[in-house]
Amino acid sequence: MQTSTIQWIPQGETRVPLAVYRDEQVYANEQRNIYRGHTWNYLCLENEIPDAGDYRTTFVGETPVVVARDEDNEIYAFENRCTHRGALICLEKSGKGAKDFQCVYHAWTYGLNGDLKGVAFESGVNGGGGMPKTFCKDHHHPPKLRVATFCGLVFGSFSDEVDSIEDYLGEEICERIERVLGRPVEVIGSFTQALPNNWKLYYENVKDTYHASLLHMFFTTFRLNRLSQQGGVIVSESGAHHVSYSKVNEDDFEGYRDQGLRSDQTGYQLKDPTLLEGFKEFNDGITLQILSVFPGFVLQQIQNCLAIRQVLPRGIDKTDLNWTYLGYKSDTPEQRQVRLKQANLIGVAGFVSMEDGAVGGFVQRGIAGTDSEQAVLEMGGDSTASNSSRATEAAVRGFWKQYRVLMGV
Amino acid sequence: MEKLSLRDRLMDFNASYARCIDTGNLESWPELFASECHYRVTSAENDRAGQPAGLMYATSRAMLEDRISALRHANVYERQSYRHMVGLPHIARGDAKEVECETPFLVVRIVQDDETFLFATGVYKDVFDLSGESLQLKRRVVVCDSSRFDTLLAVPL
Numbered sequence: 001m002q003t004s005t006i007q008w009i010p011q012g013e014t015r016v017p018l019a020v021y022r023d024e025q026v027y028a029n030e031q032r033n034i035y036r037g038h039t040w041n042y043l044c045l046e047n048e049i050p051d052a053g054d055y056r057t058t059f060v061g062e063t064p065v066v067v068a069r070d071e072d073n074e075i076y077a078f079e080n081r082c083t084h085r086g087a088l089i090c091l092e093k094s095g096k097g098a099k100d101f102q103c104v105y106h107a108w109t110y111g112l113n114g115d116l117k118g119v120a121f122e123s124g125v126n127g128g129g130g131m132p133k134t135f136c137k138d139h140h141h142p143p144k145l146r147v148a149t150f151c152g153l154v155f156g157s158f159s160d161e162v163d164s165i166e167d168y169l170g171e172e173i174c175e176r177i178e179r180v181l182g183r184p185v186e187v188i189g190s191f192t193q194a195l196p197n198n199w200k201l202y203y204e205n206v207k208d209t210y211h212a213s214l215l216h217m218f219f220t221t222f223r224l225n226r227l228s229q230q231g232g233v234i235v236s237e238s239g240a241h242h243v244s245y246s247k248v249n250e251d252d253f254e255g256y257r258d259q260g261l262r263s264d265q266t267g268y269q270l271k272d273p274t275l276l277e278g279f280k281e282f283n284d285g286i287t288l289q290i291l292s293v294f295p296g297f298v299l300q301q302i303q304n305c306l307a308i309r310q311v312l313p314r315g316i317d318k319t320d321l322n323w324t325y326l327g328y329k330s331d332t333p334e335q336r337q338v339r340l341k342q343a344n345l346i347g348v349a350g351f352v353s354m355e356d357g358a359v360g361g362f363v364q365r366g367i368a369g370t371d372s373e374q375a376v377l378e379m380g381g382d383s384t385a386s387n388s389s390r391a392t393e394a395a396v397r398g399f400w401k402q403y404r405v406l407m408g409v
Numbered sequence: 410m411e412k413l414s415l416r417d418r419l420m421d422f423n424a425s426y427a428r429c430i431d432t433g434n435l436e437s438w439p440e441l442f443a444s445e446c447h448y449r450v451t452s453a454e455n456d457r458a459g460q461p462a463g464l465m466y467a468t469s470r471a472m473l474e475d476r477i478s479a480l481r482h483a484n485v486y487e488r489q490s491y492r493h494m495v496g497l498p499h500i501a502r503g504d505a506k507e508v509e510c511e512t513p514f515l516v517v518r519i520v521q522d523d524e525t526f527l528f529a530t531g532v533y534k535d536v537f538d539l540s541g542e543s544l545q546l547k548r549r550v551v552v553c554d555s556s557r558f559d560t561l562l563a564v565p566l
Binding site for chain 2: 187188189190191192193194195196215216217218220221222268270271272274275320325336337339340341343344347348349351354355357358361
């Protein structure tokens with residue numbers, strides 16, 4: 001039941017109460033209604049746990065989760081919490097060759113599928129102690145998640161009712177994921193960025209096509225005129241997911257292939273333009289695609305720079321952004337080098353993304369002391385529809401559309 | 410002037426390196442590197458796994474100059490400074506032309522004259538060019554102990 005007194009406008013997404021970014025009750029409700037609700041949460045890549053006995057630990061919202069591949073080659077996910085006293089079952093970030101997991105506290109043992117297999121001294125010692133005869137291990141496994149994979153991505157859900165992953169994503173989002181992840185990838189690096197703000201402020205930023213050329217001045221300052229003239233934003237019907245993209249005309253593609261970006265002869269220039277030298281690897285001319293899957297997954301292609309971002313709440317004003325940098329297994333050494341250089345654009349120190357690490361904190365600090373004040377989301381009108389202009393907040397409004405449904409507000 | 414030992418030269422170099430960044434004289438930072446060089450900021454976790462990506466990744470001094478130019482003229486971040494504490498160099502291998510060494514560091518960050526915040530610790534994994542009058546870095550891999558980075562990394566480590 002909602003105990004919060006936060007006032008929303010009766011309908012629509014053009015106003016958002018600022019209190020939703022700093023209210024403990026809202027935060028607690030989000031854990032239940034969003035992360036443990038009817039959503040699919042990104043867990044890891046399939047190829048991060050390629051063999052039976054491989055596992056990783058991650059989170060769904062704040063809930064710690066184990067993802068493991070069992071002997072039947074299926075992937076299982078379950079809460080990383082011993083059903084005895086609540087301790088973590090698995091302490092490591094990842095591992096290989098596990099046969100089972102054993103809680104260190106009292107040595108209760110769980111299978112790779114999360115089943116409780118053993119209780120230490122279950123029958124007692126020398127005829128004394130032990131668990132009651134009525135205790136049934138089958139009834140004491142940690143909650144298991146539904147697991148689904150799509151294009152090598154592993155998602156988990158606490159909901160039995162949520163649609164299949166394909167229906168959840170919808171056709172357009174599926175196509176755009178396949179476009180990038182339709183061939184085998186490998187991880188070339190990973191980092192965590194600790195953001196000083198509520199998770200929603202970062203997730204909105206991802207969907208905010210309005211801010212890109214205003215906050216991020218790298219391309220403008222260095223007079224790097226993106227050939228990309230066309231573009232747009234796709235918002236899924238529920239509003240939950242989005243894709244923003246920009247593309248070059250096929251006519252211009254020779255120029256793009258030669259240089260990737262053009263620099264004119266005035267103002268600041270890169271002394272080493274190899275930073276941005278790229279190669280053509282997609283046939284649709286799209287040089288930038290940012291895709292989000294509600295509530296915490298981002299897939300990014302900026303030229304040849306590919307990455308996954310996992311957005312995890314760590315408190316009302318703390319968010320972990322887990323970056324996984326990707327290359328294709330088929331990369332030549334030269335192509336791999338291009339990706340490593342272009343990775344300067346993204347991440348914690350990214351020429352075009354470092355600001356995103358800080359701007360959410362500016363909002364978080366700015367809203368301290370507010371009462372009933374609201375954010376204004378009217379750029380591009382009040383719709384959440386797909387749009388050929390990126391001077392719109394349609395995808396941000398889409399986020400709030402889905403948010404209000406799930407939160408019942 | 411007495412001839413400095415290699416160890417003293419390395420310590421002198423690191424003192425200059427730290428002072429260059431901590432005093433905000435970032436324009437002089439690239440000069441500490443050879444024109445063809447490798448500079449990368451990564452984590453111990455990536456280093457152990459042999460994963461090559463970095464938060465900053467440069468293959469030339471010109472790229473380092475571009476990094477500083479971007480910080481000065483393009484990127485948006487709050488006014489901030491570092492204080493480097495650089496430990497003693499451990500010389501792993503060396504000959505007349507180059508030396509490989511590892512040196513631990515600790516960096517605190519001060520944003521807008523506010524709290525002194527422990528920002529990063531780790532080790533510099535270096536290759537120095539000894540052939541010139543002054544030492545130059547052919548390679549500096551900044552291996553941070555933690556995989557977690559607060560807010561953003563603007564000023565180089």
